[in-house]
Amino acid sequence: MAKHALRLVAVAYVLFLLVLPVILIVWRTFGDGLGPFVEALTSPSALHAFKVTVTVAGWAVVANTVFGVLTAILLVRHRFPGKRLLGAFIDLPMAVSPVVVGLALILVYGRFAPFGGLLESWGIQVIFSTPGMVLATVFVALPLVVRAIVPVLEELGDEQEQAAHTLGASRLQAFIRITLPGIRWALGYGIVLCLARSLGEYGAVAVVSGRLVDQTQTLTLFVEERFQNFDQPAAFAAATALALIAVVTLLLTKLLRPKDRIDGN
Amino acid sequence: MAIEVRDVNKSFGTTPVLHDVSLDVAAGSLTALLGPSGGGKSTLLRVIAGLERPDTGTVRISGVDATRLSPQRRNVGFVFQHYAAFKHLTVFRNVAYGLEIRKRPKDEIRKRVMELLELVHLEKLADRYPSQLSGGQRQRMALARALAVEPQVLLLDEPFGALDAQVRKELRTWLRRLHDEVHVTTVFVTHDQEEAIEVADTIVVLAGGEVVQAGSPAEVYDNPANPFVMRFLGPVTEIDGNLVRPHDIEISPDPVEGGSPAVVSRVVRLGFEVRVEVEIGGQDAWVQVTREQADRLGLGPGDAVHLRPIPGARSLALAL
Numbered sequence: 001m002a003k004h005a006l007r008l009v010a011v012a013y014v015l016f017l018l019v020l021p022v023i024l025i026v027w028r029t030f031g032d033g034l035g036p037f038v039e040a041l042t043s044p045s046a047l048h049a050f051k052v053t054v055t056v057a058g059w060a061v062v063a064n065t066v067f068g069v070l071t072a073i074l075l076v077r078h079r080f081p082g083k084r085l086l087g088a089f090i091d092l093p094m095a096v097s098p099v100v101v102g103l104a105l106i107l108v109y110g111r112f113a114p115f116g117g118l119l120e121s122w123g124i125q126v127i128f129s130t131p132g133m134v135l136a137t138v139f140v141a142l143p144l145v146v147r148a149i150v151p152v153l154e155e156l157g158d159e160q161e162q163a164a165h166t167l168g169a170s171r172l173q174a175f176i177r178i179t180l181p182g183i184r185w186a187l188g189y190g191i192v193l194c195l196a197r198s199l200g201e202y203g204a205v206a207v208v209s210g211r212l213v214d215q216t217q218t219l220t221l222f223v224e225e226r227f228q229n230f231d232q233p234a235a236f237a238a239a240t241a242l243a244l245i246a247v248v249t250l251l252l253t254k255l256l257r258p259k260d261r262i263d264g265n
Numbered sequence: 266m267a268i269e270v271r272d273v274n275k276s277f278g279t280t281p282v283l284h285d286v287s288l289d290v291a292a293g294s295l296t297a298l299l300g301p302s303g304g305g306k307s308t309l310l311r312v313i314a315g316l317e318r319p320d321t322g323t324v325r326i327s328g329v330d331a332t333r334l335s336p337q338r339r340n341v342g343f344v345f346q347h348y349a350a351f352k353h354l355t356v357f358r359n360v361a362y363g364l365e366i367r368k369r370p371k372d373e374i375r376k377r378v379m380e381l382l383e384l385v386h387l388e389k390l391a392d393r394y395p396s397q398l399s400g401g402q403r404q405r406m407a408l409a410r411a412l413a414v415e416p417q418v419l420l421l422d423e424p425f426g427a428l429d430a431q432v433r434k435e436l437r438t439w440l441r442r443l444h445d446e447v448h449v450t451t452v453f454v455t456h457d458q459e460e461a462i463e464v465a466d467t468i469v470v471l472a473g474g475e476v477v478q479a480g481s482p483a484e485v486y487d488n489p490a491n492p493f494v495m496r497f498l499g500p501v502t503e504i505d506g507n508l509v510r511p512h513d514i515e516i517s518p519d520p521v522e523g524g525s526p527a528v529v530s531r532v533v534r535l536g537f538e539v540r541v542e543v544e545i546g547g548q549d550a551w552v553q554v555t556r557e558q559a560d561r562l563g564l565g566p567g568d569a570v571h572l573r574p575i576p577g578a579r580s581l582a583l584a585l
Contacts, residue, residue: 159349162316163407165336166343167363167414177362181353 022243028232029240040237048214049222049238055130056205056218057198060137064194067138068145069187073179075146076153093142101139102207105132128210133218136204141197148190149183156182189256196249200242266325267292267418267450268313273322275308282308283319284474290418290452290467292327295444297465298454301497305474306454310420313452314343327417342411342449346423348403350395356382356406357391363414381409384443401432412447421453425460437464458498462486470494492581502550504572506583511553513578516541516562516570524571529564545572 029037040046074080075087093101109116109126119126126132160182164174180187202220209216213225219238227235268290275283283305290296298306311317313324315336323332331339351359358365360381364374382388385405395403404424411419424440425433441464444451455461461468462482469479470490478490489495492508502511505525517524527545534540539559541552552572554562564570574580 159345159347160351162336163343163345163349163351163410164362164366166314166316166339166341167410168337168340168366169362170337173366178351 025236025239025243029236032233036233037237037240040234041241043234045214045217046222046234046238049217049219052130052133052217053199053219056133056137057195059130059134060141060198061191061195063134063138064141064145065187065191067142068190068194069149072146072149072153073175076150077158090143090146093140098136098140098201098203098205099207102136102204105135105139105204105208109135127208128212128216130216132208133205133216136208137198137201140201140204141194144194144197145187145190148193149186152183152186153179185256189253192249192252192256196246196253199245199249266290267294267327268452269323269325270309270313271323271325273309273312273319273324275305275312275317275319282474283312286322286471286474286476288469288476288479290450292450293448294467295441295451295465296453296467296469297461298452298469298471299458299461299497300456300471300477302456304471306456306471307422309471310422310452310454313418314341314420315339316343340414340417342414342416342419344404344407344411344419344421344424346426348395348400348407348427350398350403350407352395354394355391356387356393356395356398359395359406360409360413362410367414377413378409381413384412384446385409399432400428401436404428404436408443412449416449419449419451421451423454423456426455433460440464462498470497472497487579489579489581492583495581500553502552503548503583504545504550504574507574507580508583509574509578509580511540511551513575513580514552515573515575516552516554516558516564518562518568518570521571521573524573527570527572529566529568529570531566532559532564534559543570543572 041050071086071090075083075090106127107113109119109132111117111120111125111127116126124131126135156179160178161174164178165171169177200220201218202224205218206221206224209218209221211217211221211225217225219242223235223238223242226232226238266289268288270286270288273283273286274281286305286309288309298309300306308317312319313326315331315334319332323330325331326339326341336343351362354362357378360378361374364377369377379388379391382391385408387402387406387409390398390402395406398406404427408421408424425436428436437460440453453464465482467479468482468485470477470485472493478485478494480488485494486498489498492501495501495508500511501508502514503509504514515521515524520526525545527543527550529541530544530549531542532539533542534556537556539554539556541554541559541564543550543552550572562570
């Protein structure tokens with residue numbers, strides 16, 4: 001009896017919080033057929049928002065992948081003072097609200113901040129421009145790649161790398177030919193998670209972008225702006241597109257995750 | 266000398282692991298680093314390979330000072346206890362790894378790898394992945410991989426430690442035969458005295474981070490430098506304040522010259538060997554005799570006997 005009650009609560013919970021809203025969005029999007037959906041997504045503003053999102057997310061993923069792999073190796077393979085502090089800092093973006101991140105970035109890189117002013121005098125505009133949005137996205141997605149590969153690196157151990165060294169491999173050769181293949185599934189998983197987080201980021205990007213339509217508007221900002229302006233078809237269409245991307249990335253992570261275990265034994 | 270280690274000291278943090286270790290390994294020899302765990306033997310092997318850097322002291326390999334050389338440039342083969350197989354590469358690619366790094370021509374790599382796989386009897390498993398091999402097969406693959414780059418010295422860190430007893434015995438004999446075939450200077454670490462005596466032509470006993478004794482297996486077994494080595498190399502028992510091998514003791518029912526009286530407390534038959542446990546001077550000791558001797562003496566618990574070391578027996582006086 002208790003089991004059935006628990007099951008009912010769980011199903012109702014998921015139904016009202018997740019399934020119903022998603023179904024309704026899809027329903028509203030495709031209610032008038034595929035035509036309006038395609039039309040809404042191919043408007044110049046929507047296309048531009050797509051482009052901005054892809055640019056920002058792309059750079060953020062590249063930055064976080066490179067940084068994530070280097071940091072994970074540093075954390076797992078090396079001993080240095082401040083290691084635990086670094087480990088704690090990596091997780092900070094999980095705890096801090098993205099809005100705070102955005103405001104903090106304005107305090108450092110804004111036009112009237114010392115550092116931002118210096119960059120501005122060199123002709124580099126960070127806030128209200130792509131670099132700022134990339135920075136904000138990098139920050140919020142920071143831990144994902146690191147945390148995905150740290151446990152796999154730990155389990156892998158360093159004996160294979162040492163064996164490669166005794167066989168004549170340089171550090172770089174051992175990394176590319178031994179370490180990287182060893183963590184490839186975890187890295188893929190981390191990158192997909194990072195991509196999903198970057199594509200869906202709203203808060204921090206909203207603060208640093210200035211929400212300039214057709215300039216710094218990402219897809220999530222586009223959804224919100226269209227909705228505020230009573231253009232519901234466009235808002236729903238873009239929201240559905242975002243949801244579809246999320247579903248695809250979710251499937252990708254499911255594909256990548258089990259292989260990791262096979263790889264690890 | 267293929268390897269010359271001079272006055273090497275090494276600490277991990279505040280824990281000293283190696284203390285003034287000096288060691289010579291003759292070219293073409295098969296040397297065992299033998300000692301209890303925590304004795305520093307694996308660390309010494311890793312220092313020779315360049316995987317650990319000594320705090321002080323020098324390592325020369327084939328006459329060249331290698332102390333500051335990275336493992337990449339030492340040209341040593343290293344075999345790990347847990348194989349360190351490259352899991353994402355086939356057996357063939359594992360063995361070919363060192364040659365691929367050296368950018369040798371494809372035909373040459375193929376030929377050399379197949380030769381080595383035949384040497385370690387894995388030629389039929391060339392396309393398998395390490396996860397599809399048994400422990401013994403993985404270790405033979407690791408050995409072929411280390412030999413592929415024609416190392417000046419081959420270093421094995423407890424190579425059979427992770428294998429079950431049966432496979433371990435097979436691989437021991439096989440390693441000895443392999444060494445007779447390839448003649449590469451080999452150093453292996455073990456805590457198993459039987460393994461060291463059976464396989465090696467030189468044994469170096471390490472304990473507490475120091476070299477306690479070095480010599481041929483017979484020398485180390487018959488003339489142990491101190492009670493520790495004697496205990497570590499084989500069975501011992503104590504009679505009259507002397508450490509004696511239990512097979513070097515004579516039992517007789519009648520008083521003999523130089524003998525000490527004892528009382529049999531238990532007779533254990535272990536197949537060919539019979540273990541006679543006795544009480545002598547208020548202490549427990551034991552004597553190893555053959556079944557034939559035991560039958561002749563007809564020993565049973567409670568019997569009064571006389572013990573003395575056989576002529577020429579090695580014994581060490583224990584400082585009391």
